[in-house]
Amino acid sequence: MIPHKELLAVLEELGYRATAPRKAIAELLERKQDSFTAEALIEELPSVGRATVFRTIKLLLEAGAVCKLATIDGSQMYSLCRLGHHHHHSVCIQCGAVEEFKAAAVERLISAIGSEIPGEVIDHRIELYVICGSCPFHGSR
Amino acid sequence: MIPHKELLAVLEELGYRATAPRKAIAELLERKQDSFTAEALIEELPSVGRATVFRTIKLLLEAGAVCKLATIDGSQMYSLCRLGHHHHHSVCIQCGAVEEFKAAAVERLISAIGSEIPGEVIDHRIELYVICGSCPFHGSR
């Protein structure tokens, strides 16, 4: 488990320097509980260059501290990851809030499906699109 | 079930005209059993304009004859859909071949998970990344 507070520490442990732009990005991400897009970070951190934002996101992705996921319409977004290596996400299509979940049942099911199709299952991606409990239109459709 | 041969017919049934560019795209897609990218279509059909290729893909997506899916690295690809509305895909990470599957167990599991998380599950996305039976490196890692 990687607590949010240690985003910078995660990078330092991997041998990257704790520079001012990385600090700014880490602090902003730690305040966010929702998902975020690269463009949003760039807008909210005008002092940090575009390339550096993308570079830092990439480092965090590689470190496993951030996940790349798809919105319901297929565009890209990111989200901090608290759970360890393998997990899935539910994304609120109203407010963008992301919850992580692990479900042993999912993994069992995937391997069951894997044994029914030819070839070897290497990886999988599961995303749930929800209207979360705190969203106004929850239940109204 | 929407057989591949009727891609053009699918568009006509929706009130779209059967024009030469659409015919060319439909015929190319019907020959493909694999997934495809928009860029590949554009390259293979130099006589059809870039915008028209994207427009036609969009129409086929809306018609449900084509699905948009993500590769293991998160980039976009498309694939013809033979099964009806709701299904999932397995994508070979070596050759790009896409198989569709429906699994009632998946749907049951999703609704079980849905009842454990706050909010209402609207939709979900599941992709399996495999090395398919006809790929050379199958089993070698």
Place this chain on the structure above:
DNA sequence: CTATAACTGATACAAAGTATCATCACTAAC
């Protein structure tokens, strides 16, 4: 056959990154 609405390609634009590169800033050695 013709009117007209749908469709097209060219082009410009947009969003989401990536590559290049001169400059800047840590860090470690002296």
Place this chain on the structure above:
DNA sequence: GTTAGTGATGATACTTTGTATCAGTTATAG
């Protein structure tokens, strides 16, 4: 404390994957 060297940075240009605009073309109903 300087300084050399590597890592990191921002500006800029470029790439990829589309979307918007628009003048010109084409399918099709009548």
